Amino acid sequence: METLILSGNETSKKIRAEIAGRIKETGIVPSLAVVLVGSDPASAVYVRNKEKACEKTGIRAINHHLPDDTDAATLRNLLMGLDSDPSVDGILLQLPLPAHLDEKDFLPLISAEKDVDGFHPINQGKLLTGEDALFSCTPNGVIQILKHFGVEISGKHAVVLGRSNIVGKPMMSLLLRENATVTVCHSKTADLEKHVATADILIVALGKRGIVKSSWIRPETVVVDVGIHRLDDGSVAGDLEQSELMGRVKALTPVPGGVGPMTITMLLHNTLKAAEKNRQ
């Protein structure tokens, strides 16, 4: 069986070109404040990639890189200042924060209108009730990949493995919006194998490798692997054993080059959306 590769790189390229085109056409230059606290190397790489992607599409990234020992009051004042500044369209607080700062104290300082990550309870709530909002980037990226490759969602049985607030739960809501029948599984789910075997579309966001066996997945299944793991040999892998699935399932998002690039792309999408609303 030939497996269709659901390339996030290809989908991203198309959407980023559309965003750049829209910025040129409207003359609205969105601005994104990027707040990074500390020197965690992985976070620094993520932030640099986000800033580069902004630059390439015509979004102005305003960098606020704070030292490891930043105190709560300094971060609070910065976020409150950015939130009330009308020239700032979106605010990105890179997580995780250093151990002495609790993200729960700071995320609520970013208002729903500037919450380009789509984490705010108002945005999550609107997603659930079917209203327009800034949607969580990774799951929205998954939907865009499926649409780009013409995968039918309506009427299909989608099984989501993982129920985190940033991936699993918004994934469920977005799939429901697209008229899928959705099953959400988590660490207390009994008989995971049985659920996996019934999926037309399987979204795996466990953050753990080796849980789902390739043999559980039916050949007719469209498989989305959200997981990202850095292996001992330096390579990047998903939650699934991709080499075993290639040639065995209908379609598969690769890792790397699948869901990963879409997360940044949907951040750019949300920043443009926030800017257009902000300038109305």
Ligand code: NAP
């Ligand atoms: P998370 O917050 O750790 O959530 C993991 C979920 O998996 C939880 O709901 C957990 O269930 C469930 N789970 C864990 N072990 C399980 C098991 N043995 N059986 C069934 N369910 C199990 O992770 P996350 O933030 O959603 O991220 C998931 C993965 O996606 C990670 O690898 C992360 O790196 C990746 N990710 C990628 C991108 C991207 O840009 N591609 C973006 C975000 C995340 P409980 O709720 O019961 O604990």
